[in-house]
Amino acid sequence: MTALTNKDSRSTLKRIQSRLPPPLVALILAVLLFLIGGLLAPGFANVNQAVNIVRLAAFLGIIAAGQTLVIISGGEGIDLSVGALVTLGAILTYRITDGDEALILPALGVILLVGLLIGLLNGIGVALLRMPPLVITLGMAGVVTGLIYFVTRGQLIGDTPPAMGTLLSSALIGPIPGVVILWLLLGAGMWLLLERTQYGKQLFAVGINRTAARLSGVRVNLVVMLTYGLSGMLAAFGGFVLLGFTQTVFLNLGQPFLFPSIAAVVVGGTVLAGGKGSYWGTIAGALVLQVINSLLLALRVEEAFQLIILGVILLVLLTMYGRQRSVRQ
């Protein structure tokens, strides 16, 4: 039958795609790119470089955790305030601790609370004022940045407690830095949250069909607000962790992580339309992006070409599994 032969002649790539879950595809891709890097730039594919890439990916991965939740929540969910909140988290930690190790935990408590509150404001805008997430979180990013200018007046006073660098950025167990272990713990936590709690199950439901979710007893607005709250909190936490690496702060610290946080989520197979995805995917996506970044740096590609190559690779990745259904069937 013609119909059957049509089926079989589908490209091998497509069939592999439909069998392998996107997080695994992304992970394989990250490893492949790393090995290819070894061929292109001698000395690239070594253990040190691998550790370094995973460490850098961990910062992006942690920052993208909240973004994953927001994108799963659907309704064109996206959080553009992530970058500003990362900066805020880092600056607050820098200022509150002022290098004092005893103040690390209190500072952590404060930034988590501040992140949660700002995130909840986003959630209120989305759930109660029914503003498009892109708009309210973009506006909030402006407010948070304004707040940073207003409070600091450009004077970034403070210091990083030495312990943060030791615990997070330097090698902690063997060659593995603390941030990587933290990332794995966060990964396990996110899996539990998404797959083994009522909140997680309801989040997927809200992401697909809010009416059906509500008629099944889900408090949709609460789930949405909580999700943006968590995203704010995780972004601020990302800033805290990032400080351990940079040891210093500047006004534009978090902004470069904003769009990569979205790209990591999408490359990991989480559907931008909502209701489908995982944090493992985001982890793999962050690794892919970081391998590309490090490789371009190692090859000493000039900035113009770095940008072009990054754009092309993103397009190719999206084409592999970011496609939407066709209008014509």
Added chain:
Amino acid sequence: MTSFRLTVEKAVKTYGGVTALADGNLDVQAGTVTALLGANGSGKSTLSKILTGVVSPNSGSITLNGAPMRFASPQAARQAGISAVYQELSLIPDLTVAENIWLAHEPLKNGFVSRTLMRQRTQSLLDLFAGLYNRHLTPDALITDLTPDERQLVEILKALSFDPRLIILDEATASLDGQQVNRLFELVTQWKANGMAIVMVSHRMEEIFRIADKASVLRNGRTVGERVIAETSERELVELMIEGAGALHRERAPLVDPANPVRLEVRGLKTSVLHGVDLTVRDGELLGLGGLQGQGQSDLLMALFGAIRSTGQMIVSGEARHFRHPRQAMAADVALVPGDRGSEGLLLIRSIFENLILPSWGSYGTPIRVARAREKGAVIAEELKMVMSSLDAPVNSLSGGNAQKVVIGKWLLRAPKLLLLNDPTKGIDVGAKAEFYSLLRQLRDRGTAILFYSSDDDELLGLCNRVLVMHDGRVSTELFGDRLTHEQLVSASMGTPS
């Protein structure tokens, strides 16, 4: 008028490995009404979409007036004189009635869209249904402001605006009331006389016998027979549609024992659509809600479930309650099977398992004990005889009837004491309906109080102890015992007191 003849032979369509249509055949001629019949998932919609160029078949042939055709797009089919009234409405909510009707063939004047012409032509189309719609339906009204039946009318007029030689009515009467249907059928008769060909996809046997000349029956994606309506019977067609008949077995249900406790009592319930509804349901009672579509039945069920705002008195299980969220209704053992499976009942891309457990995740602890939830899900799937590849298959891989079982199953898992049903058998095939009826009887006999709205009078007559007929946001008539007859039901629906 030139003669028009369109034939489809051996059409095949598969979607990612699932065969929607295995052997579709259809022969359509000018001046004839051809009914396309089949249970849900039998391939009717796919076949009719092949005619309109929305779906492209994997193989098969289409012949138009003797010449082979291949419709590459809806435009191509339209140029051949084919237009369709779709089941899923194809209107753009934020455009006006006129803009929708004339979309993609706007009347032009000097190369620009002429609003005046568009308005005039729309008005003359609307005049075809003069007196049968509300006054706010004008050429400049926005679709989002219209009621479902008015949207359906606009949809019909839109198909007509293309001046087609073949018009496909895909469940076009689903949202219309009796008088609107009558008017539509008068028009169909006129079109037929003018040499237009008509294909009608409908679940309502009565309509097919009223208007169709012949019927083509599909079963499991294959055309299994064609019958001339004048020479066939309802029974024969149903037997063709399903293997082994067994439609609705009528059984006059006795009135519920007045000693049974009252499960729900409502006094003066009001919403933007309801103007004060009173009713009482006892345990073990299957109370029917009837009347024309859109008289407030859906609003009533949604209000009882706390899904829309309402005022008035409500006593559930002996306690005065006022639900502000479905969650509160669920805590009081109330369940609602909503009217639209796809948009209100299911998470289409998630698994059957997750859909079944959605209302109940809270009862499996944190972290969720998934194994226990799966056991429960498997039991209910077995009990409802769901046909599926596994509990992990996405719900959108199921047929209409099986998907509806998932919607019902998720509530049965919570063993509700009051079950609200909003037209639950709409768009379900005959076999699944029969299973559903016996399930309802079982639940009733086990003492569940059931409030059951149906747009199918036969269901109300066959299943209910008592039927409340709704009209204009109120309960206008209560029918039981000897008064519960088809004639009474129809006349009460039309608002004529008897």
Added chain:
Amino acid sequence: MTTISAPKTRSPIGRTFSRNPFLLSLILLIIMIVINRALQDNMLEIGPLNGTLRTMMPAIFLAIGQTFVVIAGGVDLSVGSILSMTNAILAVMITQEATADQALVAILVALAAGLGAGALNGFGVTVLRLQPIVTTYATSFIFAGIALRILPEPGGRLPRDLTSFYRNPLQLSESFAIPLSLILITLLVIFWLVLSRTRFKQFLFATGGNADAAYTTGVRVSRVKFTTYLLSALFATLGALALTLGTGTGNPRAGELMTLPSVVAVVLGGTRLAGGQGNIIGSIIGVLILGLIGNIISFGDLDSWVRPLVDALIIIAALAIPGVIGLVRRLNQ
């Protein structure tokens, strides 16, 4: 006749506003003008007015292009990069000694590059069926990279005649002059009004309102979407032209921070981000509002470290107004 369930009734005022969402932004604009006028006496005099409007022109072009994409249900996050890229082309090709012909060639090259960029976006969204937000985000890197390749550092100087023609008000008579930007804005409004009478406008709104329904009715949805990305890139190129003429030079990062404000302006102007509703007059008003907020803050006696916060708070408040109205209405029901 049977009465069918009550139709949604709306007051005439509510109806007017829901059909013309940009009326709300018009009111906001008038308020902004009044405040601005109070802080800056000469605001409406020809000199300052000319300057204010001229600096807003690039943003106006970007917002207009963005509006087409948004109405059709997409979003274009590459408009800023396209502007950077074409700005770089213009600055490199139009040297101080350039003749009129050379300038024309440069503009044509810039337009070709811009349309090429738009075609890539359109290809990604319609042929490859990728989500607009990530597609245009990815392509924005490509265009930004090309911009840097063409013009690694800010530079270039346009002929003086050319820039002064664009910069100065158009002297219609000895006593009467009008800002060139005002004429451009008027032309853009007329362009929209003419476009509103075409089939393309119907297709555009139908595609954004319900793409499936539009397709089954015979609208070539993919073609319409593709066209919106071309239009968006075309307007980004015109924005680059306005910027190049206004500044007289090129900057490969000129558009970096202009993309997201273009989306904000579109939303401020009453265009629905989900598609199917909106118009470019609103978007022009949106840009004017954003610009005036900046003006007001710089004329208000504010500490420069407070300005970004005040700016952001006003913008977020303006964006939230429709939401707050909606919430109040829902609570009152």
